[in-house]
Amino acid sequence: MTERKMIDENDATLPESLRRAILADLKPVKPLSPPLHRAVLLVPWTLIALATFWWKFGFRPDMPQLGVLLAWGFSVAQLLLALMVAVSSLREAAPGSGLPRTTLWACAVGALGFHLAGLALAFRQSPFPSPPGLDAAERTACMYYEFLIGAPILLLGLGLLRRGLPFRPATAGALAGLAAGLLADSSWRLICPFTFPSHVLPSHTGSIVGMVILGAAFGALLDRLRPAAPR
C-alpha cells in the first residue's frame, strides 16, 4: 500500500505519493470501443473458416431437406446469439457495466438451448447417422474442426478481455468461450451432415462446452498475468 494518510470525511487532498505515481504515468489512452464493435471482430474468422471448409468439403448434402431456414437461418441466428454472448463477455471487462448474474445465466442458457433446438430440429428433418464403425472417428474429426475454427476466436476474445479489467475473469472467459464455440458451430454445422444425437451431442455441443471450460480457465489465468498498477 502507498502512503498512509488520515483525513476527515470530506477532505479530498491528493496524497503526494499518489500524485507522483499518477503523473509519472500520465500518457493519453485510447478508450475501449463499445462492446458490440469489439465483438464484431470475432466474426470474420468464422466466415473465413466457413468459406475454407466449404471449398474443401462442400456444404452438407442434406441442405435441401433442411431448407433455408433450418440450415442458413439457424446458423445466422446462432451467430447473432454468439455475438450477444460476446458482448456480455466484453461488458464484463469494463467496471460497472457488467450484466447481472441472472441475466448472464439466462443469456448463456438461452444461447445453448437455441443450439440444442437446432440440433433437434435438424435430426427430426433429416436423421442422418455417421457410417457404421466410423462413429468415433467422425466425432473426433468434428471436434477437431470445431476447435480449429473456435480456438482463434477464443484467443481473440480473451485478448479483447485482457485489454479491459474484468472483475469476474472466469465468468468473462467462460462467456468468451461460449461465444467462440457457438460461432465455430454456426459455420461447421453447415458442413457436417450427421444429425444423430450420438454424434452431435458429444462432438458439436461437447466442443462448445469444452470451449466454455477453456475460456473460464484462461480467463482466470489472464487475470493472474495482469501487470501491476503503477506505484
Place this chain on the structure above:
Amino acid sequence: MEPAESSADELSALMVRYQQGEGQAFEELYRTLSPPLRRYLISLSRNTTVADDLLQETFLQLHRARHTYQKDRPVRPWAFAIARHAFLMDRRTKSRKGFDLFPDGEAPDLPVPPEVEGLADRQALNRALREVPEERREALVLHHVVGLSFQEIGATLGIRGGAAKLRAHRGMVMLREILLGLRQAGGAE
C-alpha cells in the same frame, strides 16, 4: 454543494480529459470522487486506516483502467465498482493470510443515512448499522449516504436496479427495527 455531487456530465468530461493525459483533470476527479468513495470504503472495511489505503489503491487501479471508461456511461458506478473490487481483493488476501478482517478497537463512525440520524445517538447508530447484513448495508450506504441512484448501484454491484432498491429498502427497514429495539431496551432499563 458537496464536490461528490458534481453532475454526471461534468464527471464524464473530466474523465475524457483524464484519458487524454491531463493531470489537472485527474486532480479534479480525485477531489470530486474521493470523499464519497472514502465513505463507501469505510462502510465496507469498518476501519479508517484500511479505507484510506484502499482509497489510494482504488485510484491506482482507476488510473490503470482509465481506458475502460466509455464516455457514454456514468463515471460513478465505474469508479465505485473499482473501489469495491479493491476492497474485495484486499479482504481475500487478508482472509487467506488469516488476518482479522475487522480488528477491535479501530471501529470508526460508519457513514449513517440522514433519515435515521435523529433516531439515536451516534454510538447506537453505529452499532445498529453494523448489525445490518453486508449486502443490504452496502446498498443502503450507496443510496442514502453516497447518493447513487438505484440504477448506478445496480451497475456498481452487478445486480439489477430493482434488486439494489430492494436491498436498500430492506436494509433501511432493518436499521429502523434495530434502532427501535435499542431504544425500547434503553427505555426498559
